[in-house]
Amino acid sequence: MSLSVALQVAQSALAARQTETSTVSRNIAGAQDAGYSRKSVLLSAVVSDSGQSGGIRTEGIGRVTDNALYTSLLRSTSVGTSQEAVLEGLETLAQTFGDTELEQSPAALLGDLKTALQNASSDPNDTILAQDLLNSAKDMVDVLQRSSSAVQTVRADADAAIANSVDQVNKLLGQLEDLNTIIVKGTQSGHDVTDAQDSRDQVLLALSEEMGITTLTRADGDVVVYTDSGVTLFETSAREVSFAPTNTFSAATVGNAVFVDGVPVVGDDAVMPLSSGRLHGLTELRDEVAPTYQSQLDEIARGLIESFAESDQSGGGGPDQAGLFTWSGAPAVPVTATLSVGLAADIQINANADPDQGGDLDLLRDGGISDPLDPDYDYNPTDLAGYTGRYQDFLDGLDAPRVFDAGVDLDPTDTLTGFASSSVSWLESNRQTATSDLEIQSVIVNRTAESLANTTGVNIDEEMTLLLDIERAYAAASKLISAVDAMLDDLLAVAR
Template sequence: MSLSVALQVAQSALTTRQRETSVLAQNITNATTDGYSRKSALVSSLRSQNGTSGGITVDSISRATDQALLSNLIAATSSAMTGEAYLDGIQRLSQTIGDPIEGRSPSAALGNFVNALQQYSAEPQNTVLAGAVLTSAEDLANTLNTATRAVQAERERADSLLADSVTTINTLLSDFEAVNNEVVRGTNSGNDITSALDQRDQIVLELSEFMGVRAETRGSNDMIITTDSGVMLFETTPREVKFEQKTTFVAGASGNALLVDGVRIAGPGATMPVSEGKIVGLMNIRDDVAVTYQTQLDEIARGLVTAFKETDQGAGTKPDRVGLFTYSGAPAVPASGTVIAGLAGDISIASSVDPDSGGDINRLRDGGISEPYDADYVYNTGGEAGYVARLQEIITELDKPMSFDPTAKVDPSNPLASFASSSASWLEGERKQADGVNERTSVVVARTAESLSNITGVNIDDEMQAMLEIERSYSATAKLITTINQMLEQLLDLAG
């Protein structure tokens, strides 16, 4: 080998080691960066025209990858985010109104009211006990009112988060377009695209947090993305994701659907619904669990109005009228077994029994609450201070099974107190189930991410060891160049 060829080989070795050092430095710098995959310089030999060795060069940069594990992580992330969003909504409902032990829950407030009513029935002439009944009735009505506001507030919150999610999805798709174009151009021109591939995979992973997605690579490393239901999200250009937020919710009102390129993928009327992701969990809170719990609250309110209804004590030909508990549809009594949306937020105490509003508290005992000037709705016609029949009739009504709307998803033929308790148990059961699902899916994500990191992540110790080996090779090559330089100088001296 001539000295010129040896110098060429040594120079190529120096250039190659510099490139390898740069790759290792990049690995070390990004060791803790989310979505970064370990890079490696692929070195190949150079050959001269006569076939002899002409040195070495970095042929390309590769990255550590495992597409099967990445796909599993994308799917697991979507599933985990479904459960996380759903659990968060359930917990907020439970913490606000769902604990049957605390006085602010409808079940506990109903229990306090029934206890006060039973004590009053033992001493119907005691106005202090009558006042306690009225106070507990007001607390019960206020609890149902507050619970309704809390449910609708949670629906509004879920709707707002859906709007935020759509904004983020559209931003991610726009970012994906830029990175995907970079990958395609780099592939066609032979440039290093490993960093762009990392960014693209990371964007897909972030998209999977919001909805189930499927990614497919085709020619020139171009990628297309669809939802898990098959709706196109990205092909050359991003598809428009649209959602119209509602500023306020009232009981019985429906939220809007989420659309991709005009196709409903979540919410009312979804024709190709996605099955996983944050938007699914939020839709389940907004349109399912919160609506069901509102129905239960409305049925508790209807049960109260019905239990206290007053009947015609005369000829029996007049229609039933509401009593202690009233609502905007009074004086008519709600139909049996049919939910009235928003009744829990509408229920109140009849002013004709409230002394602060000019009413007579003894009407609790005597009747005539809804029609105080119609004697046919008065039960205690003799004005007896010890009259107890009406109170006992109400207590009996509260203990009797009632017909509830089956959409409430609890036993439709329970006594009112049992129905209220079952409602709280249903919500707690939903919370526990969601908590268990969330715990399992979180473990799957963590283990899948760990497995992928073991394959694609950066081990600082390994990178530093490789760096030391390159430094030794670099030193040896530098020493070789120095030796060649000395030999060339000697030749020049001899020739001079």
């Protein structure tokens, strides 16, 4: 090896070690930064046309990646945020009226109503017991109305959260477009783009919290992003994600869809629906979980109206009419075995039996609440003070098997009491299942993130050891330069 080649080798080694030192310092500084991946210097040997080694050359800066772990993290994050959104809604419902021990649920108030009926039946002429019965009936109506209102509040909150999530998605897509442009241009020009790649990975991870995504990396570091259902979300430029929030919710309100580039991805009209992510969970809560519970409340309300309905006592075959519990469609009784949407919010106490509204408490015992002026619905025409038949009818009606709508996720053939209890159990069961699923998913996310960090992150001890190796290599290159310098001095001395 000639002295000039030796000097070239030493100089290239020094330059490479300088770059490596800078990169190690960069790794140590970024070790605690979220999403930072370890950087390393890419080196190659310089070989002359004659095949002689001429040193080393720095080809650029690379970063440690693990596509399999990163893809798994994206997927598990999306599933976790979806489950979390549903669980938060279920917990709100459960905290509001799901505790039978605190007598906040429809099932608990139905039990109080039965007790009041039994007490009133023991002394049908006692106005205090009759008033207690009326108060229990009012409490029952109140809890159904409040429960229905709470369900719609949960739906409205979910709808507002969907709007916030869509805003976040569009913001993240804008950041992704900027970073992707930097990466593509930097890759083409040979610049270091590893920090931009780290930032892009973090943006994609944040995006996966909002909706399930899959990614594809193309030439020059370009990335394409799809929803987990296959709709293109980003390709060179961001696609528009749009959503029109709903200001007010009732039981009959249908929430709007979320569109990606004009394609509905959540909602009843979704042709390529998301299967994970916060948007998926919020939509499931808004359009499935909460409406199902609302339907159960509506069926409880229908069961009450049916149980306390009055029939024609004259034998004339007149239609049944709403009695103590009534609704906007009175005097008719809601169609049996058929869901009346929003009935839990619509149910009310018949003013004819409420002294506060000018009514008569004796109608609870005697019947004729639907129309006090119509003798055909009077069960106690002789006004017997000890008449208990009507109270017993009420009790029998609460415990009689009846047919409920089959689309409410409960046994459609049950007593009203059993149906109300099953509704509370349904809510609690779903909450416990969601809690368990989220706990498991959280472990998966944490373990995956930890594995990814162990694979791609910075180990300070390893970096310090590498720094010592670089220092020794730097010293060796310096000695080679010193040796070449001494040889050149000797040559010059001989020449003189």
